[in-house]
Amino acid sequence: MSTDFQTAREALGARLRELRAEAGLEGKDLAAELGWQPSKVSRLQNGKQTPAPADLTAWAQACGRPDVEAELQGLRAGLEMKQRHRSWRRQLAGGHRGRQEIAVRQTEATKMIRGLEVSRVPGLFQTPEYARVIFDANAEFRGIPPTTEAAVEARMRRQEALYDPEKTFRFLVCEAALYHRSCPVDVMAEQLDRLYNLVGQRRIELGILPFGTQLRRTAPHAFWIYDRRLVIVETISEELWLTGEDDIQLYERAWDWLAEAGEYGAPARRLIGRARASLDLG
Known part of the structure; x- marks a missing residue:
């Protein structure tokens, strides 16, 4: 509480x-x-x-x-x-680990997760090194204890759910997230390789929202929908945990409208591959 x-x-x-x-x-x-x-x-x-x-x-x-x-x-x-x-200030006062353990439990209790990420790779799909950079940067930004290794361990443990035959994951990622780089080039390259390999896996639907595509509804911020019981929205200062039926229906409609514009399968791989090829690895 x-x-x-x-x-x-x-x-x-x-x-x-x-x-x-x-x-x-x-x-x-x-x-x-x-x-x-x-x-x-x-x-x-x-x-x-x-x-x-x-x-x-x-x-x-x-x-x-x-x-x-x-x-x-x-x-x-x-x-x-x-x-x-x-508020993030209270949730992260002792570092990232506690909030990551909550994410592990939420994922364990959920059969289907739908999510939208605008500017970064979803945590469920992150490599350890990409996650490490994200946690380190956020700890510095918020001035909180750097519990990075424990947070990365929890995030990787959460990803075990991707292989649970009882669960389904449907994610949309804006193409900009493939280019926004808050990490070294080699870390981003490894991350994009992982995304490329996730496309088409059983129980995982990964769609890319391309630059220039026409949208019925724009993507103003990231959000995750846990079954039909909870929507989590992140802002810079706080998280919103929405459980009301009206809120859930609204975010489901937003997700459905955005999903219409997504590229899946081979076209999604091409978009990821193009971003990967743009990296200058020397």
């Missing part, structure tokens, strides 16, 4: 406790009034449990303050936003 979320939940709990005290009620009295166990009142006002909307309505009425219900519901809505928004 994110610290941002817990802090916001504790703030809501403190407001509930304040309302109870202003009403001159002990916790056990409020519980009896509402027909709850006293432990529920304790958990809610100490930020140990997330209240349901009906809980807040009942609490406000029992305290004789129906006028504050809208305020309480607004605080709860803020909780949901904190749960969706996960």
